[in-house]
Amino acid sequence: MDAIDLSTIFLVVFSFILTIILYQNRSSENTKLPPGSFGWPVIGETIEFLFSNPEHFVRDRMNKYSCDIFKTKIMGEKTAVICGPNGHKFLFSNEEKLFTVFRTHSMQRIFRSYQSKNPSLSQSPSQSTRVIRQPGFLKPESLARYLGEMDCITKELLQSHWEGKIEIKMYDFAKILTLTLASRFFLGSSERMVKLVNCFDDVTLGLHAMILNVQGMAFYRANKAAVAIRRELIDVIKEKKDEISKGVKTQDILCHMIVVEDNNGVFMGENEIADKIMGLLVAGYSTVATTMTFLVKYVGERFDIYEKILNEQKEIAATKKEGELLEWEDMNKMKYSWNVICETMRLTPPLQGTFREVLTDFTYAGYTIPKGWKVYWTTSSTNKNPLYFEDPQVFDPSRYEKCDGPIPYTYVPFGCGPRMCPGKEYARLAILTFLHNVVMKYKWELLLPNEKIVGDMMPTPQKGLPIRLSRSSVIIESYIYSSSSKYMYLLD
DSSP states (O other), X not given: OOHHHHHHHHHHHHHHXXXXXXXXXXXXXXXXXXXXXXXXXXXXXXXXXXXXXXXXHHHHHXXXXXXXXXXXXXXXXXXXXXXXXXXXXXXXXXXXXXXXXXXXXXXXXHSOHHHHHOGGGGOSSSSOOXXXXXXXXXXXXXXXXXXXXXXXXXXXXXXXXXXXXXXXXXXXXXXXXXXXXHHHHHHSOOHHHHTTHHHHHHHHHHTTSOOOOSTTSHHHHHHHHHHHHHHHHHHHHHHHHHHHHTTOOOOSHHHHHHHOOBTTXXXXXXXXXXXXXXXXXXXXXXXXXXXXXXXXXXXXXXXXXXXXXXXXXXXXXXXXXXXXXXXXXXXXXXXXXXXXXXHHHHHSOSSOEEEEEESXXXXXXXXXXXXXXXXXXXXXXXXXXXXXXXXXXXXOGGGGTXXXXXXXXXXOTTOOGGGSOTXXXXXXXXXXXXXXXXXXXXXXXXXXXXXXXXXXXXXXXXXXOEEEEEEOHHHHHHHHHHHHHHHHHHHX
């Protein structure tokens, strides 16, 4: 090929690229985009988003640009951040009309094993098109049947990890407890998954990481951890298939995924099942463990709140026979305890927010958001905003006792609308069951009251929240009563 041909090709390619750029600029000029900045070339404002305080990131831009909406570029995507209760209502009311779910590119890469072998299963960049009919595993009636086992597991782990100890690290225990509960619920067994707790930590941190597959980086560790978890899950799947072939009756989500066809009459492959189960385990693990940990932190700082929780739980325990496990009706009586948990999630949200993909151009607050952009909704625009919560930095469970409660769409820890977190009831039962069992046996004090909180997207006490344990007044009263009874018997 001579020089003239090369020059011609170069001119054609250059002209084509220039045309695209000019067209995009003209389109942008004709569209009134939200105020804001796309930041640096390529990376945008991703570094600030991931490594600065999420509340500061959102609040600073709300103050600078608009309290309703601003534009940015994060995780490789042009993104509109919709703020405040009106923004939340607009987003949640238009799910699957204007928006659909979007997984960050790091999530797509981590949960990708079955897609690489079956390209037809990943036609959408945001989610798999494969639809599996799901039974109501997370509905109240199913969770009610699991509640007794949840109570047993919690008691057993408190016995094995707390009994006889003076000091423990709450975050380490919370991770073991929540991963055990999630594994037992989704897989029917837990021991093998709990051994991989560090791998689940790495996957969780990698879900919102820059895609740098270099040793030492969060995304590299997450990929490596996902391989280890997937390998173990495939072994579990093969064992479960063997049990099913022998006629063993099992009732768990894994069994359902193995035996049920999708809408096209096709069974899922082992890699696909492993990825879906890994996603469920991660979702039922990190957020619940975070809430349990900060619940212990905030209650440990307020003995008056501990006493109110204890009194409520003692009333419930007084209605139970010895050895009787918690039931659904008991959980509905834990109103004050749940308010304490709600206030924990307001002050320290276990999940900062999620992404959506724009299905069609739409206008909000006078600005147009183009199709293909991403929308990010976040609790950071309301949770500590004094417009919606009086004295927002104060831990005050009584704010949920008022007849009107929080302003609608200001407190949405589980989202809202069609895509409200399906695991809300599961999380509620797990945390309330833990709280009931722990206050009935223990009191605690924080060993590091000013411990630094690290990990902005997933808040974590830097030293694991070490606490010093002592016996609950319930245990002391029980011991005194039993001892005095023995004494009276001897006198007789």
